[in-house]
Amino acid sequence: MRIIVNGTINNVGNMTIVNGRVIRGGCSSEESKKIDEIKHIGAPEKIRRIRVDSDLADITIAIGNRADVEAHYYGEVCTDGKITFDVTTSGDEISISTKINGSTFNGSLKLNILIPQKVFKLILVKCQNGSVEFYRNVEAEQLKIDLQNGSIETEASFEKIIAKSMNGSIDISISAKSDIEISASSMNGNVNVELENIGFCNISTSSMNGSARNRHNSNGKYKATGNVSSMNGRVIVR
Numbered sequence: 001m002r003i004i005v006n007g008t009i010n011n012v013g014n015m016t017i018v019n020g021r022v023i024r025g026g027c028s029s030e031e032s033k034k035i036d037e038i039k040h041i042g043a044p045e046k047i048r049r050i051r052v053d054s055d056l057a058d059i060t061i062a063i064g065n066r067a068d069v070e071a072h073y074y075g076e077v078c079t080d081g082k083i084t085f086d087v088t089t090s091g092d093e094i095s096i097s098t099k100i101n102g103s104t105f106n107g108s109l110k111l112n113i114l115i116p117q118k119v120f121k122l123i124l125v126k127c128q129n130g131s132v133e134f135y136r137n138v139e140a141e142q143l144k145i146d147l148q149n150g151s152i153e154t155e156a157s158f159e160k161i162i163a164k165s166m167n168g169s170i171d172i173s174i175s176a177k178s179d180i181e182i183s184a185s186s187m188n189g190n191v192n193v194e195l196e197n198i199g200f201c202n203i204s205t206s207s208m209n210g211s212a213r214n215r216h217n218s219n220g221k222y223k224a225t226g227n228v229s230s231m232n233g234r235v236i237v238r
Contacts, residue, residue, distance in 0.1 A: 064114030
């Protein structure tokens with residue numbers, strides 16, 4: 001049976017997901033696996049895109065005092081499958097992938113990514129189970145975030161963001177450096193947007209089962225457009 005309450009899924013098949021984390025009581029020592037790997041890849045000027053794809057991990061993306069990209073994947077998971085962690089490049093894109101080939105019963109995995117200080121053309125993150133956080137000073141022309149079970153939190157700078165979570169909250173905070181476009185939606189979770197340096201705000205808000213308000217007061221020179229919505233949750237733009 002599948003039950004969703006405020007962004008929490010309970011009893012999905014033989015696993016339980018709470019706020020984006022796959023859990024189940026206990027596992028055997030044969031199933032418990034630990035991982036602690038760090039991978040580096042050079043990030044010359046031609047690298048403009050970063051793509052992250054994960055089955056199960058809490059992901060953070062932050063600026064590091066470095067010229068390369070560092071990806072640190074660590075934690076423990078109860079699974080009967082194989083864990084893979086790959087970092088590759090193709091053209092102007094870096095791809096970071098974590099996969100678990102098998103059933104997962106319990107997990108506490110983290111993927112911390114440090115990137116150089118530059119404006120990327122695109123940063124794309126897809127995750128099945130886990131939260132995503134972008135730290136302040138991360139910059140990209142476009143941010144695309146697509147989660148099944150987990151929350152999204154970002155203080156990054158962008159021109160356009162598309163943020164989706166099936167089950168989890170979304171918090172977007174930005175001090176705009178240009179006109180921006182925001183598309184943020186959650187099926188089960190609150191969505192909060194806080195804007196600074198925005199003089200004109202044309203962002204629609206909607207919620208099927210919750211309040212929806214746009215309370216932004218003009219306080220800058222740039223324009224914000226887009227839509228923010230939740231099926232089951234509160235929506236606020238400030």
